[in-house]
Amino acid sequence: MVDKPPVLALRSVSKSFGAVQALREVSLELYAGEAHALAGENGAGKSTLVKTLSGLYRPDAGRILLDGEPVEFHGTAGAQRAGVAVIYQEPTLFPDLSVTENIFMGRQPRTRLGRIDRPAMRARAVELFGRLGVPLDPDQPARGLSIADQQLVEIAKALSRSARVLIMDEPTAALSGNEVARLFRVVKALREQGCAVLFVSHRLEEIFELCRRVTTLRDGAFVASDLIADLTPDDLVRRMVGRELEALFPKLEAVPGEVALTVHRLTREGVFTDVSFEVRKGEIVALAGLVGAGRSEVARAIFGIDRWDAGRVEVAGRRLRQASPSAAMAAGLALVPEDRRQQGLVMDLSIERNIALAGLSAVRRGALISRAAERDRARDWALRLQLKFSRLSDAVGVLSGGNQQKVVLAKWLARKPSVIIVDEPTRGIDVGTKAEVHRLLSELAAEGIAVLMISSELPEVLGMADRVLVMHEGRLVAEIPRAEATEESVMAAATGRNAA
Known part of the structure; x- marks a missing residue:
């Protein structure tokens, strides 16, 4: 070759x-x-x-x-x-054009009369998908x-x-x-x-x-x-x-304390049904399952972004008012969302302003926001999380994906939550930063914070979780202790092969 x-x-x-x-x-x-x-x-x-x-x-x-x-x-x-x-x-x-039209946009074959030769175009699309070995409908609109x-x-x-x-x-x-x-x-x-x-x-x-x-x-x-x-x-x-990583999954031994988060028979019609679990202080609990199993939707309901139809959520034994993120935050909950760019950050705002967003009351002086307090708060967390940046006043959009994820974490950790929900915490970031995020999650648990981690990466689930909760088609179907969790046992539950 x-x-x-x-x-x-x-x-x-x-x-x-x-x-x-x-x-x-x-x-x-x-x-x-x-x-x-x-x-x-x-x-x-x-x-x-x-x-x-x-x-x-x-x-x-x-x-x-x-x-x-x-x-x-x-x-x-x-x-x-x-x-x-x-x-x-x-x-x-182009969402309103068909698959075939998208493939040949601007290069459509023509008949001798100069019209678009749609049968030839479709036949060529069928040939291309045959070459790829996938049965995709050439007439389907791209939107779906x-x-x-x-x-x-x-x-x-x-x-x-x-x-x-x-x-x-x-x-x-x-x-x-x-x-x-x-x-x-x-x-x-x-x-x-x-x-x-x-x-x-x-x-x-x-x-x-x-x-x-x-x-x-x-x-x-x-x-x-x-x-x-x-x-x-x-x-x-x-x-x-450029260095030895001590461990990609630097999991510290945890001694679970009191129950910090209780989810009891939580149901949202058509999305998830009868979901119940607990997360204790000092514990990392992974919520695993295939894409579409309802994991992120459960997290959004717990944090109050989406309403639920039945059930209850308690933080430290106190029942949360539903559909109220402000009530969840006041109770000590934090949510690091899956899509950091769309849901976790304001990309045009500075690093320091993004870190302060979830706790403006802490940097308010009278009716105004103190830039000095905002900068001090951001500098402390940037140092702790080993954030790589030029200036704290730079827009957060100029940072790498891993450093953007650290800013989202800093934003919530600055509030000193008792429970933190992290949805796909290392998606799209490099292996060195993954190890740093894993180290941070382990340290938070060691400090007594309850961590609920949603992840589609099995090595991450097995490497970091004290317990693994597995969802399948909107239902919680398995709870697996760390000592018994394997790729085979988690995947068997996630695909419904041992659903209870």
Whole structure:
């Protein structure tokens, strides 16, 4: 395979934005028929590299080679003409057009009379999905498609343009386990058909399952390019973070105290039914299950965002008024939502202002907000959570995903809650920051805070939870102690194979 020149390569490419050097002499080679992983922490330069390969950015120094020859991409259209396509985590399709129309938008085949040849267009779409091995309806409107199906439409669109290089940027972050498995089958089929795939992911298990080689970046610089067969996950982590991680799951032994949160027969018609559990002080309880099982909906109801139809929620023995987040906050509850950008942060506001948002009364001086108090509060939590930033007055939107998650945590921890609900606390963040978030959750439990953690990542569930509660189709079907929790036992409950 390596006797031939790579389909696409970077040679000592550098890219700066003002004083910030995003890429420093980075080299990368993508070969036909091979999946190649791109690994690194948030802020390592992965997104800049992807945008350079896709023609969105032009390198300041270095060269891009196509089939061994220097090439310049004049915008994304130039990269597409050269056979380079990017599949993003959240595709942007025209919702009111059909699958077929989305694939061929702007490139519709024509009859001899100049009209759009719809039968030929549909037949070509059917052929493309046959090549991918997925039975997607070419006449279905895009509006009703799942994220996974939208990604397949984007892949079909790339193939219709005769793409030779497919760049997949965090494609599995919003997918269920079954959808990930289907996507992997598609990628493996594309490899067999000679496509070069660049796969960007924070999930190490996916990299080791799918890819032949991996290139690692750290702080914008090239670290290494290795054969997966020559690496262990620990080796890859060391390359990414530049140090030994003491443990990805630094779980401290907890001695559960009094009951902090009680959920009794909570029901919301059509969403979840008869959900009951307790979380004690000093305990991390994981709420596991497949996507759509109702876990996030239960969390939203507990915190008062959504109403419930029956049941009750108690904090330290006191019954909560439902549909009242302010009452939940006053009782000592905190909620770190799954979607930090849409629900956890105000992206245009500063880091210090975001940290203060959930506790404005603590920084109010009379009728005004004290900027000094706001800054002091933010500085204390930024130091404790090891936040990486330039200035606290910078917009939170300029931070990496992992540091944005730390800001959401700081916002709620500054209120000193007795119960914290964290929904997918490490989704979309790198392995080094994951370890830091896990350490923080473990420390919070050791301080006597009750932690309810919702996670779709089984290693995280097994590594951090004192007990695992499993939901299936809106019902709580299993409670598994830490000593008995395995991937098999949790998945059996999550898929309904041992539902009580």
